[in-house]
Amino acid sequence: MPKVLAINAGSSSLKFQLFSMPEETVIAKGIVERIGFKDAIFSIHFGGEKAKNVLSIPDHKMAVELLLEKLRSLGIIGSYNEIEGIGHRVVHGGETFSDSVLITDEVIRQIEDLADLAPLHNRANVTGIKAFKEILPDVPAVAVFDTAFHQTMPESSFLYSLPYEYYKNYRIRKYGFHGTSHKYVSLRAAELLGRPIEQLRLISCHLGNGSSICAIQGGKSIDTSMGFTPLEGIPMGTRSGNVDPAIIPYIMEKTGQTAEEVIEVLNKKSGLLALSGFSSDLRDIEEEAEKGNPRAELALEVFANSIHKYIGSYAARMNGVDAIIFTAGIGENSSVVRSRVLRGLEFMGVYWDPELNKTRGKEAFINYPFSPVKVLVIPTNEELMIARDVIRLTK
Ligand code: ADP
Numbered sequence: 001m002p003k004v005l006a007i008n009a010g011s012s013s014l015k016f017q018l019f020s021m022p023e024e025t026v027i028a029k030g031i032v033e034r035i036g037f038k039d040a041i042f043s044i045h046f047g048g049e050k051a052k053n054v055l056s057i058p059d060h061k062m063a064v065e066l067l068l069e070k071l072r073s074l075g076i077i078g079s080y081n082e083i084e085g086i087g088h089r090v091v092h093g094g095e096t097f098s099d100s101v102l103i104t105d106e107v108i109r110q111i112e113d114l115a116d117l118a119p120l121h122n123r124a125n126v127t128g129i130k131a132f133k134e135i136l137p138d139v140p141a142v143a144v145f146d147t148a149f150h151q152t153m154p155e156s157s158f159l160y161s162l163p164y165e166y167y168k169n170y171r172i173r174k175y176g177f178h179g180t181s182h183k184y185v186s187l188r189a190a191e192l193l194g195r196p197i198e199q200l201r202l203i204s205c206h207l208g209n210g211s212s213i214c215a216i217q218g219g220k221s222i223d224t225s226m227g228f229t230p231l232e233g234i235p236m237g238t239r240s241g242n243v244d245p246a247i248i249p250y251i252m253e254k255t256g257q258t259a260e261e262v263i264e265v266l267n268k269k270s271g272l273l274a275l276s277g278f279s280s281d282l283r284d285i286e287e288e289a290e291k292g293n294p295r296a297e298l299a300l301e302v303f304a305n306s307i308h309k310y311i312g313s314y315a316a317r318m319n320g321v322d323a324i325i326f327t328a329g330i331g332e333n334s335s336v337v338r339s340r341v342l343r344g345l346e347f348m349g350v351y352w353d354p355e356l357n358k359t360r361g362k363e364a365f366i367n368y369p370f371s372p373v374k375v376l377v378i379p380t381n382e383e384l385m386i387a388r389d390v391i392r393l394t395k
Pocket of ligand 1: 210237286334
């Protein structure tokens with residue numbers, strides 16, 4: 001059976017899932033963490049079993065060697081020949097990539113060129129790509145970009161109202177992220193609705209530590225809440241989402257911080273963490289709100305209101321909506337957030353059932369049967385999309 005590896009390489013980590021295709025079953029998955037340290041951690045789950053090792057892993061190449069060696073020694077694969085392809089998640093594809101591609105030296109160079117736009121992420125992704133290429137040079141590899149799905153956005157959605165030469169000279173525009181997830185759930189929604197995706201107007205809410213909303217018309221992203229970077233849009237775990245840009249020099253003047261330091265605050269110390277004052281994790285916030293903590297309550301309200309407003313504006317943009325989709329950690333699990341987002345949308349035909357809304361972590365319709373607008377919970381599966389693209393592009 002052909003096997004495909006889906007890889008997500010970070011600066012010090014490497015997440016993997018091994019799929020058997022075309023059945024699309026996960027045979028093994030895991031993570032190598034703390035790459036570059038003496039006490040790096042290798043963890044793997046396979047066939048109901050788990051294994052974990054703490055050992056020195058100096059670089060990504062060693063991490064890949066270890067992963068492949070483990071797949072063999074644990075009997076998960078017989079030989080490396082069984083791996084038919086490798087799919088790499090790449091954060092930024094800029095305007096260069098509007099679909100996944102087979103990786104060549106030229107593609108690697110192009111991804112490196114785009115590192116300007118996502119320095120930490122793209123460089124880490126390339127490190128992962130090169131490590132596999134060295135060890136398995138004959139196995140085809142595919143790059144799957146977080147931004148690619150959003151390349152269908154019209155200029156009227158992606159352009160900021162800034163001097164046009166900033167776009168032309170410096171590539172400043174809205175790119176959007178979480179594209180693989182928005183694409184997966186929109187395709188799945190069409191299947192569950194039993195309608196061709198070409199006919200559908202969908203709003204996908206990917207709500208995790210990072211969150212974004214996407215308007216999908218006829219299967220194409222036409223607008224999304226994240227922008228030039230993942231900082232734009234709704235408040236997230238630790239990201240601020242939209243703020244008046246004039247606040248940045250004002251904070252610099254008041255606190256003596258540099259622009260970089262303020263952006264760090266906007267990325268790492270804002271969002272739910274700042275609003276609640278104690279945690280970026282929605283479970284903690286729900287628990288405290290339940291006990292009557294006013295800051296936790298405030299965090300929930302600001303978060304939900306922001307999503308609610310995006311839904312309204314995207315419905316306006318598409319002259320209506322056929323279905324609203326919730327996905328990722330919060331979207332799949334939090335009935336509290338979903339109910340606060342959905343309340344007060346009856347005016348546009350959204351009627352949801354509080355009983356069905358109790359669902360958690362599995363595919364479900366949570367609307368009343370008579371509701372003109374359907375509401376779905378769909379667990380996302382970016383790794384599966386990556387594995388499918390490997391098959392599509394290597395066959
Ligand atoms: P990432 O963007 O890191 O992939 P996830 O999609 O895993 O994030 O989402 C993480 C968020 O999901 C956290 O805020 C977490 O609290 C929230 N979450 C996970 N499980 C639940 C749950 N059962 N109820 C409410 N929130 C949850």
